Amino acid sequence: MKKWSKWLGFSVIFILVLSLAACGGNTKDETGSAPTENSSPDKTSDGGQLVVVSWGGAYQDAQRKAMFEPFKQETGVNLVEDSPVDIGKLKAMVKGENVQWDVVDVLGMDVPKLVSEDLLEPIDYTIVDKTDMLESAVGEYNVDIDYYSTVLSYNNENLPNGKAPESWADFFDKEKFPGTRALYKSPITTLEIALLADGVAPDQLYPLDVDRAFNKLDSIKNEIVWWEQGAQPVQLLSDKEVVMAVAWNGRIASAAKEGQPLAFTYDDGILDSEAWVVPKGAKNKETAMKFIQFASQGKPQAELLNEIPYGPTNKKAFDFMEESYARSLPTYPDNFDKQIILDVNWWNDNFETINDRFQEWLLK
Amino acid sequence: MKPDLVHGVTADQKKARIPIQGVNLLAIPALIFVLFFFIYPLIKVLFNSVLDPSFTLKHYVRFFSEPAYLQVLWITIKTGLLVTFICLVLGYPVAYMLASVPDRVRNLLLIFVLLPFWTSFLVRTYAWIVILQKEGILNKTLLALGIIEEPMKMVHNTFGVIIGLVHVLLPFMILPLYSVMKNIDMDLVKSAQSLGATPYKSFTKVFLPLSFPGIAAGSILVFIISIGYYVTPALLGGRKDTMISQLIAQQIGEQLNWGFGSAIALVLLVVVLGLLYLFNRYFGLEKISFGP
Numbered sequence: 103m104k105k106w107s108k109w110l111g112f113s114v115i116f117i118l119v120l121s122l123a124a125c126g127g128n129t130k131d132e133t134g135s136a137p138t139e140n141s142s143p144d145k146t147s148d149g150g151q152l153v154v155v156s157w158g159g160a161y162q163d164a165q166r167k168a169m170f171e172p173f174k175q176e177t178g179v180n181l182v183e184d185s186p187v188d189i190g191k192l193k194a195m196v197k198g199e200n201v202q203w204d205v206v207d208v209l210g211m212d213v214p215k216l217v218s219e220d221l222l223e224p225i226d227y228t229i230v231d232k233t234d235m236l237e238s239a240v241g242e243y244n245v246d247i248d249y250y251s252t253v254l255s256y257n258n259e260n261l262p263n264g265k266a267p268e269s270w271a272d273f274f275d276k277e278k279f280p281g282t283r284a285l286y287k288s289p290i291t292t293l294e295i296a297l298l299a300d301g302v303a304p305d306q307l308y309p310l311d312v313d314r315a316f317n318k319l320d321s322i323k324n325e326i327v328w329w330e331q332g333a334q335p336v337q338l339l340s341d342k343e344v345v346m347a348v349a350w351n352g353r354i355a356s357a358a359k360e361g362q363p364l365a366f367t368y369d370d371g372i373l374d375s376e377a378w379v380v381p382k383g384a385k386n387k388e389t390a391m392k393f394i395q396f397a398s399q400g401k402p403q404a405e406l407l408n409e410i411p412y413g414p415t416n417k418k419a420f421d422f423m424e425e426s427y428a429r430s431l432p433t434y435p436d437n438f439d440k441q442i443i444l445d446v447n448w449w450n451d452n453f454e455t456i457n458d459r460f461q462e463w464l465l466k
Numbered sequence: 467m468k469p470d471l472v473h474g475v476t477a478d479q480k481k482a483r484i485p486i487q488g489v490n491l492l493a494i495p496a497l498i499f500v501l502f503f504f505i506y507p508l509i510k511v512l513f514n515s516v517l518d519p520s521f522t523l524k525h526y527v528r529f530f531s532e533p534a535y536l537q538v539l540w541i542t543i544k545t546g547l548l549v550t551f552i553c554l555v556l557g558y559p560v561a562y563m564l565a566s567v568p569d570r571v572r573n574l575l576l577i578f579v580l581l582p583f584w585t586s587f588l589v590r591t592y593a594w595i596v597i598l599q600k601e602g603i604l605n606k607t608l609l610a611l612g613i614i615e616e617p618m619k620m621v622h623n624t625f626g627v628i629i630g631l632v633h634v635l636l637p638f639m640i641l642p643l644y645s646v647m648k649n650i651d652m653d654l655v656k657s658a659q660s661l662g663a664t665p666y667k668s669f670t671k672v673f674l675p676l677s678f679p680g681i682a683a684g685s686i687l688v689f690i691i692s693i694g695y696y697v698t699p700a701l702l703g704g705r706k707d708t709m710i711s712q713l714i715a716q717q718i719g720e721q722l723n724w725g726f727g728s729a730i731a732l733v734l735l736v737v738v739l740g741l742l743y744l745f746n747r748y749f750g751l752e753k754i755s756f757g758p
Contacts, residue, residue, distance in 0.1 A: 189720070189722060190718050190719035193722050193724070212720075215721070216722075219722055327704070330701075331700075331701075334701070341595075341599055341600075341602075342600070342601050343599045343600050343601065453721070454721075454723070457721075458532050461534040461535070462532065464534075464705040465534055465541075465705070465706055
C-alpha cells in the first residue's frame with residue numbers, strides 16, 4: 103500500500119516536471135496580443151484555401167485591412183488567419199509533415215536559419231514581380247514586407263543635461279548621460295551598436311570585431327537594463343526608468359503619436375526586415391505565391407504602413423502616402439542612407455558561439 | 467487499532483478503499499493519455515538531444531563545458547529554493563488562519579487568496595514593475611515620507627524576480643497547506659496542552675508534524691513550478707537572473723537548435739529528479755498529501 107502511494111506521488115511529480123515547459127508564455131510576441139482567427143469564408147466561389155500567419159495585435163489588424171481582405175475580395179480565396187508567428191512551430195510542422203501554414207510573416211534574421219534547416223519553399227518569381235522592390239528585399243526564399251530599425255531613443259522630458267543623445271557614442275557616454283540605459287538582450291544589434299559607438303565605420307562593421315565590442319560593452323555593463331520584448335523599452339522610457347533605450351522605431355513612433363514625449367534618431371540605426379516565407383510542403387503553395395505577389399504591391403504595402411510606421415520594400419508604396427509621413431519611415435531614401443542593414447547571414451554563421459559568450463558575459 | 471497519524475486513517479480504513487490489484491481498468495484511458503502526451507514526447511526529446519543527425523554527445527559537452535550554462539542552472543535552482551522557502555514562511559500562517567477561522571470568514575479569506583490567482587500572471591508581473599521601479603509608487607512614497615533619500619533599486623534584479631515569483635506562486639503553497647491543516651484534529655493540540663505542553667511545544671510537537679504532508683506538497687509544487695518560469699524572470703530580472711527555461715525557449719523557439727534545447731531540458735529534468743530523490747530519502751515522498 104505504502105509503495106503504491108509513493109509511486110502515485112512520484113508519477114504526479116514526474117508529470118509536473120514534464121509540464122515545466124508550459125510555465126512560460128510567448129517570448130517573441132511582436133505586437134503583444136491574443137491569437138486571432140478569422141475563419142469565416144466570405145465568398146462561396148471555389149477560389150481555394152490559404153492560411154496566413156502573422157504577429158497578432160495592431161500589426162495584424164492593419165494587415166487584415168490592407169492585404170487580407172482585399173486579396174479575398176479580388177480572388178475569392180478563403181483566407182484564414184493564424185497567430186502568433188513561431189518558427190519553432192513551423193519547424194515542427196515541416197518535420198512532422200503536417201504543414202498547416204501557407205504563408206508566414208517571419209523576422210529577416212530568422213530567414214537564413216529557416217533556409218539552412220531546409221524548411222522553406224523557394225519563391226516563384228514567375229508569379230511574384232520584383233521590378234519595383236528594393237534589391238535587398240527579394241531573396242531566393244523570402245520576399246520582405248517591411249523594414250524596421252533598431253534605433254537610439256529617449257524621453258524628451260527626461261534628458262539629464264537638457265540635451266538629447268545623438269549617436270551611439272552618446273549612448274555609451276556615462277558622463278554626459280548619467281543613469282541606466284536599456285538594451286535588447288541579444289548579441290544581435292548590441293555588438294554592432296557597441297562597435298559603432300567605439301568609432302568603427304558603418305561600412306567596416308562586418309565581420310564584427312567581437313572582442314572590441316565586448317570591451318566597449320564592459321564600460322556601461324552595470325548601467326544596463328536588458329529588455330526582451332518590444333513593448334518594454336517604450337515603457338522603460340515613459341516611466342523614466344532609463345535615460346535612453348535601444349528600441350524598434352515603430353514602437354517609439356507609435357508611442358509618440360499617442361502623445362508620449364518620446365523621440366529617436368535614424369543615425370546609424372540598424373535595419374532588419376519582416377519577410378513573407380512559404381513553409382516547405384505548404385498545401386496551397388501556388389495560392390501562397392499569388393498572395394505574396396498581391397501583398398508586395400505598392401498600394402497594399404502603403405495601406406499597411408500608413409498605420410504601422412515601418413518602411414515599405416516596394417519603392418512605389420511611397421506614392422500612396424502623404425509625403426511628410428513617408429519622410430518619417432526607415433526606408434525613405436534620406437533615412438535609408440543613414441542606416442546599416444543587419445548582416446543576417448553573418449549572424450547565422452556566428453550566432454551560436456557569440457551567444458554562448460554573450461550569456462557568459464552577462465553573468466560575470 | 468493504532469491510528470496512522472501521518473495518513474490520518476487506520477489500516478482498516480485503507481483496506482476499505484478500492485483495491486489496486488492487477489490491472490485497474492479505470493486507469494487505462496489516463497495511462498494512454500500519459501503515454502502519448504508525456505512519455506512519447508519525452509523519448510523524442512531524449513533522441514533529439516543525442517541524434518544530430520547521428521549519435522553525438524556534443525550538446526551535453528557544450529552545456530557542461532560552458533560555465534555560463536552551469537551558472538544559469540545554479541541560479542535557477544537557487545531561485546527556486548529561495549522562492550519556495552519564502553512562500554512557506556509567508557503561506558504557513560495564512561493557511562493556519564484559514565484553517566482556524568469560522569466558515570464565513572474563511573470563505574472571504576479564500577477569495578483573497580484565489581482572486582490574484584485568477585488574474586493573468588503577465589498582468590501581475592507588469593503591475594510589480596509599476597510598483598517597484600525607480601519612479602514607482604513604493605519609491606515615491608518612501609521618498610516623500612523621508613525614509614529613504616535615493617530611490618531604491620528593487621526591480622530588474624534578483625529582488626524583483628523573487629517578489630514576482632513569490633506573489634504568483636503563493637496560492638500553490640497556501641492551498642495544499644490549508645487542505646491538510648483543515649483536517650488536523652485540533653483536539654490533539656488541546657490534549658497536549660491539557661497534559662502540560664506549552665503552546666510552543668504543542669505546536670512543534672503536535673501541529674507542525676501533522677501539517678508536514680501539506681508542507682511537502684506545497685514546497686514541491688512551488689519549487690517545480692518556479693524553476694520552469696521564464697516570463698517573470700525575463701521581465702523583472704537583471705542580467706544575472708537568466709533562468710534555464712529561458713535558454714530552452716530560446717534554443718527551441720528562436721534558434722531552432724532542438725538538439726541543444728533538448729539536452730538542456732533533460733539536464734534540468736535529471737537535476738529535478740535528483741533533488742526529488744534526495745527529498746524522498748530524507749523526508750519521504752509518501753508523506754505528500756494534497757488533502758485529507
